[in-house]
Structures are given as C-alpha cells and as structure tokens.
Amino acid sequence: MNTRRTELQDSNAYRDFLWNEVCDEMLIESKQAYVTQKLITKLMYAFRDIQDYESMIMLNNRCEQLGELAKKIKNNMMISYLTAFARSRRNLPGDRDKAL
Secondary structure (H helix, E strand, C coil): CHHHHHCCHHHHHHHHHHHHHHHHHCHHHHHHHHHCCHHHHHHHHHHCCCCCHHHHHHHHHHHHHHHHHHHCCCCCCHHHHHHHHHHHCCCCHHHHHHCC
C-alpha cells in the first residue's frame, strides 16, 4: 500500500483509491470478520491526512450500519474522537452538536 500511496500524489486520487480498493473491499459481507478496530482507525487517519472529513464520517456511518462491525467499533474511543473531529472540521449545520 505504501508503494501505491507514493504513486498517488493527488488527494482526490488517493481518496478514490482508499474508497474503491480498501473500504469497499473490506466492507463487503464476506470480509467483515477480518476488519479490526485498528484497521478502521488507520483508514480514518489516512482520510484525516488528506483532510477528507466527509469520508471519515461516511466510513463511520457505513461501519455503524453493519451489525457485527458496529459492535466492534461502538466503544472504541479513538474512532469516536476521530469522528467528532471530522464533524467539527466539516462544519455543516448540526455537525458541531453531533460532535459533542
């Protein structure tokens, strides 16, 4: 992944890579058992690094919709913190209230 990342200098291309090749692949039903809290946290860090706060929130929302995965991330404080951080930075109406 690091080799591929250096090829993707454009943040939009990197975001598309993360969504299409990583997130979509891991969030399919047959592979959800392999997803860990650490993997979700690392993906949120990757989105944070390119300042794509919308994707951070979308990733959390998708994970919360999936039954077994939602149980894994529900009590993870770092994922909660990163989601609140993304809502604060995205700054759409109602985001700051949800962040608190």
